[in-house]
Amino acid sequence: MSEDIVFWVLAVLAVAAGVMVFRFDSMARATYALLLSLLCVGGEVLLLGLDYLGVVIVLMMTLEMAIMAVFMVMYMMNPAGLMPMSMLHNKKGAAVICVSVFAALASGVLLARWPARRGGPPTDPTMSLGMSLMGPQMLTMVTLGMALFATIVSTVVLATRRGRYDRFGDDLRTRPADDPVPGGGGR
Amino acid sequence: MSEAVPPWAVVILPIALVSVAVVTVGFDAVLSAAAVRGRPGSLRELGFRAAAPLREVLRLLVQPSRRTTAADTALGRIGVVLVPVAAVLAGAVLPLGFRSLSDPTVGIVWFNAMEALAWAAVWLTGWGPNSALSLIGGYRFLAQGLAYELPHMFAITTAALGAESLQVGEVVAAQDGLWFAVWMPVAFFVYLLSAMAMSFWGPFGHPLGRDAAGGAAMELSGVDRLVFLGGRWLLMVVTAGVSVPLFLGGGHGPLLPAWAWTLVKTALVLAALVAGRRLLPTLRMERYTEFAWLVLVPATLLQALVVAVVVLNR
């Protein structure tokens, strides 16, 4: 019973906050509405008995949205939403697409004959996740690791403006480096 | 290892955290006053100086609140309130002796997730009042977060690795003989640094720095200011408190009962942090970031490797 109440509160909050993401004028509010929605998602995951993944979602989303807010403020022309304005395009077409996608998904959910539950959850789902990632799902784990590494490299390449020739001069011999803001390492 | 606690412990936890925080603030105030005005002449004067923060609390309670134009009050308030709330939620896994409010199997991740709420809290507090300097304070804390969070995560992961469990109770149980601080000194040191960093206090007080006229807390007044700055002390007490089960053997110790050992160790860690504030200058984040990423991250990774090898050969 109490599980049902928690489920409904989280579900309604998640959907409402999700809608508000695209209705708030203020970028800070939109970002933190998204955070609220994703925290509710984390709560639902916790409710389903996945302690580790639920808490990790809460942790990651908090950090991610805190950083996201910086970029939202940086790249939006009206971050505080002090002058209400609309930055939408193709609203009608999108609404049609989304309603039909939801209808298709919902009818699929309701009409499909879902298979019966196989077995029960393990005593420690975290342990079974770890064993799976380090065993049969090792390939997934390795791929994720490589993807994250590629992400780090590509984001730095994309976002940085200054390469080593800017820092160390044409012959790469300038020491210490010519940085606008000196770091703490004294390089 | 952990035992069940009665339901009224939910009420006791915040009260206990606040009391420890008040004592720490008093201690800090006595040291500050001694640095400015010399040694106290009498015991009465010492008490007067120790009570200075309480007088400040009363002042803030009656201070009328100040408003700024076009402030985002709702978000600002959420940020202010989130600081103590995050501290108390993180404190839920904090054991006194061997009893904590809750000892989930992923207690260490829970603690990490709750203290990470401070990222959102400080930025929101800085964003709220629609003031440039206070927003700068908020941004500074995000930069600080990016610098301290990674070594911090590796440090607490190392403790979990040593105990082969994410459960705080198990980590305490694993330190029956040897404290983790003894054979994981790097992780412990990094943890102490990030304890100060995540409560944006002392050498890591740049987000609230004087050069930005008080940074994120600049526009706060009255009760808001009290909740925000008080919450910061609560965060520090909780992070110092969690270092005890993670690295200092929790309630383990001779002669004294377990709860007393927890209190003694927490007090020592807090004293070390207060001393650290006096010994270190305020760090600018562009300096600390490079140090954190080039020195602390590899150091904590090596520490984790050493611990992993030891655990495998046990």
Next chain:
Amino acid sequence: MSLDLLLLLAAALFSIGLFGALTQQSIVMLMMGLELMLGGIIVGASAIWHYITPDTADGQVLVVLAVTVMAVEMAVGFAVVTALFRTREVDMTDMAAELRE
């Protein structure tokens, strides 16, 4: 709380996210839509794990995958926006599309 309800919640989050991703002009807002869609996928995957295959960890692995995709998507997205903005002063999808001409 049942499998149907959880999957409906997942579908709702996914559709809202899709609407945001389709309508928003700003690239950063578009990414918020993508995040919301991935949030829906996380709910769906954990519901399937809980109600159909709790005996294997595959559902959990799918959640890990979704969370990683979220992080990668955000990091690369912001890097692309930063690069676009540096070179062309562009931060809207429509303007980025016009760059072809």
